[in-house]
Amino acid sequence: MFDNVPQTLEMLRSKGKQLVFVTNNSTKSRADYKKKFDKLGIPANVDEVFGSSYSAAVYIARILKLPGPKNKVFVLGESGIEQELESEGVPYCGGTDPSLRRDMEQEDFTNIANGSMLDPDVGIVLSGLDYHMNYLKTSIAFQYIQRGAMHLATNIDSTLPQAHSFFPGAGASSAALVKAVGKGEPTSFGKPSQAMMDAIEGKFQFDRSRTCMIGDRLNTDIQFGIDGKLGGTLAVLTGVSKKEEFLADGAKTVPTAYVDALSDLLG
Amino acid sequence: MFDNVPQTLEMLRSKGKQLVFVTNNSTKSRADYKKKFDKLGIPANVDEVFGSSYSAAVYIARILKLPGPKNKVFVLGESGIEQELESEGVPYCGGTDPSLRRDMEQEDFTNIANGSMLDPDVGIVLSGLDYHMNYLKTSIAFQYIQRGAMHLATNIDSTLPQAHSFFPGAGASSAALVKAVGKGEPTSFGKPSQAMMDAIEGKFQFDRSRTCMIGDRLNTDIQFGIDGKLGGTLAVLTGVSKKEEFLADGAKTVPTAYVDALSDLLG
Numbered sequence: 211m212f213d214n215v216p217q218t219l220e221m222l223r224s225k226g227k228q229l230v231f232v233t234n235n236s237t238k239s240r241a242d243y244k245k246k247f248d249k250l251g252i253p254a255n256v257d258e259v260f261g262s263s264y265s266a267a268v269y270i271a272r273i274l275k276l277p278g279p280k281n282k283v284f285v286l287g288e289s290g291i292e293q294e295l296e297s298e299g300v301p302y303c304g305g306t307d308p309s310l311r312r313d314m315e316q317e318d319f320t321n322i323a324n325g326s327m328l329d330p331d332v333g334i335v336l337s338g339l340d341y342h343m344n345y346l347k348t349s350i351a352f353q354y355i356q357r358g359a360m361h362l363a364t365n366i367d368s369t370l371p372q373a374h375s376f377f378p379g380a381g382a383s384s385a386a387l388v389k390a391v392g393k394g395e396p397t398s399f400g401k402p403s404q405a406m407m408d409a410i411e412g413k414f415q416f417d418r419s420r421t422c423m424i425g426d427r428l429n430t431d432i433q434f435g436i437d438g439k440l441g442g443t444l445a446v447l448t449g450v451s452k453k454e455e456f457l458a459d460g461a462k463t464v465p466t467a468y469v470d471a472l473s474d475l476l477g
Numbered sequence: 478m479f480d481n482v483p484q485t486l487e488m489l490r491s492k493g494k495q496l497v498f499v500t501n502n503s504t505k506s507r508a509d510y511k512k513k514f515d516k517l518g519i520p521a522n523v524d525e526v527f528g529s530s531y532s533a534a535v536y537i538a539r540i541l542k543l544p545g546p547k548n549k550v551f552v553l554g555e556s557g558i559e560q561e562l563e564s565e566g567v568p569y570c571g572g573t574d575p576s577l578r579r580d581m582e583q584e585d586f587t588n589i590a591n592g593s594m595l596d597p598d599v600g601i602v603l604s605g606l607d608y609h610m611n612y613l614k615t616s617i618a619f620q621y622i623q624r625g626a627m628h629l630a631t632n633i634d635s636t637l638p639q640a641h642s643f644f645p646g647a648g649a650s651s652a653a654l655v656k657a658v659g660k661g662e663p664t665s666f667g668k669p670s671q672a673m674m675d676a677i678e679g680k681f682q683f684d685r686s687r688t689c690m691i692g693d694r695l696n697t698d699i700q701f702g703i704d705g706k707l708g709g710t711l712a713v714l715t716g717v718s719k720k721e722e723f724l725a726d727g728a729k730t731v732p733t734a735y736v737d738a739l740s741d742l743l744g
Contacts (some may be wrong), residue, residue: 255570296677313578314608321640340583341612349644356643368656375590377616377622378657385652386610389635415618 212448213234214473216251221476229258230410232423234400234430236263236338236364236380239293245301262364262380262400263294265409266336269399271298277369280333284354286347286384302336303329304347314346322353337384338364338394348386355391365400365431366410371450395436401425402433424472426450429461435465442466478636479715481740483518488743497677501667501697503530503605503631503647506560512590529631529647529667530561532676533603533733536666537582538565538628547600553614554605558631562603564698569603570596571614581613587708589620604663615653622658632667634697638717659723668701691739693717695730702732709733 219229231254233243240259247254270276270283285291285305292305304310321327327350335351357362366381380400388395399405411418422442425431426449435443445465447453456464469475498521500510507526514521537543537550552558552572559572571577574664580644588594594617602618610674622628633648647667655662678685689709692698693716702710714720723731736742 239659311580319640319642319644322644323640343610343612343615345608345610345645345650348649353642370657370730373586373590375586375620377586377589378612378619378653382615382653382657383612385656386645386649389652389655390643392635398582429625 211254212250213471214476216253218473218475219253223253228414228416229254230260230414231258232260232401232406232410232431232434234262234365234367234380235276235370236261236266236290236400237288237341238263238290239297240264241293242290244290246315260406260410260413261290261294262398262406263291263338264297265399265406266291266313266338266362266364267294267298267300268412269405270295270334270336271300274334276333279331280473282329283297283334283336284329284351284359285336285338286343286351287336287364287380288342291336291338301331303332304350306342310347310350311342311344312346312350314344318346318349322349325353325357328353328357333359335359335361335387336364337361337380339367339370339380340383343383343386345386348390351387361387361391361396363396363398363400365403366395366398367400367457389457400428402437404437407438420438422466428455428465432456432465433463436463444469446470446472448472463476479517479519480738481743483520485740485742486520488612490520495681495683496521497527497681498525499527499668499673499677499698499701501529501632501634501647502637503528503533503558503667504555504608505530506564507531507580508560509557511741527673527677527680528557528561529665529673530558531564531604532666533558533629533631534561534565534567535676535679536672537562537601537603538567541601543600546598549596549598549600550603551596551599551618551626552603552605553610553654554603554619554631554647556606556607557714558603558605570599571617573609578609578618579612579613581611581616585613585616589616592620592624595620595624599740600626602626602628602654603631604628604647604654606634606647607650610650610653610716612653615657617655619653622654623675628654628658628663630663630665630667632670633662633665634667668697669704670701671704674701674705689733695722695732699723699732703730711736713737713739715739 281300367379369376370379423435424444428451443465445468550569634646636643637646690702695718710732712735
């Protein structure tokens, strides 16, 4: 499936194209992705990787800039979010804290309700894909929001492609919180959110009309490029979406072009 | 708050009124509720208790009647659901199974995707309030639904009143599954669903026009009585809803009458 991808990327680089890898997966940091790329033999630099966790951390640190000490983030998610918050100097709690990876006990109801289990500095709840989602963390996050904290999400993808099938995505693992709060989806930073595009542009200063978004998922990747008014979008059929979806009459999201595999670009 | 409630119920019984206790809480069975009532000194029989778990079990066993062996239920919830399915002779798995109360491991992705961790007899996923919700059980439930299982819910309350505050309700603990599936809320049996009213009527044959629904929550209890065209609805202000909500202009759900406490009925 990824045959000749390294060669294809080398070819693009040799023609002077700048590459940016954009991922909604919040469980890994940019550094984690660099390691993964190394393992797959794909040449990439940390700076070329843009993840939804990084995008959220940049937004919180550089745009939101909540006044301290109310700028602490309660994390519903994995270490990728924590690493990116750290890289931007944002204080956080929750996340992978082992003391919260446990069953809800009877006294937790009381201690969450009366605030004694809560950190008074928390002003933001940031949710992403959490393989360790549980009732305890959701209850704590819910209480923070009831007390005025803002809810942000790295991304709200309903599903996650894994093992040639689908599993609950970040939007699913934080859906308990969203349902309890009852105010609809939170602001999110994953594709197709243009908050991600703005963050990338803030870093790379590229010409949108001369940029092509390449991806395998219509409702995230391709929509992201269309909404961002990029020069073009290229669907690659090695992943989630099938060509029948965008070739259908009345298809909502239609790429400029498509290839069966990325290496088709080698010609 | 519950002062004189036993006396009030005795008074109603002495006037020949039939009492039915209707609860959306799926974590307890009717037998569990009987025990709770005994502890609170509230006189009640098991047969007078109608819970959303029982209502769902009756629906599955007596109305849906899926042909075996595809009639097994995968439970996302606590023992109350299991007990009521058992009382109706419905086979089930999941639920409080300790082997599913653990973190998702890498091989689980493969074994769920290829079906080797799935029970081929499961034709229904039944979700209720699950204090032990996790990524593993949600992934399994999601896979069952992708393979054609029906999704039913005991109830979809967004929140649960506890410890003088609010916590995620059944609708929240199953929201990850609902979001991943992407088809909206499942059929549910809690108030205000009229599936619950039909189940009660099937058992008690009462005259709706001479029946009063008493409850503390407008969007469940009172709406249930209104939608069921009962003779009247009585809001009790010792719980969730405040009178400002139904006295407001344009209030959506307005009870026939209200009392500050149930014991006001003693006169």
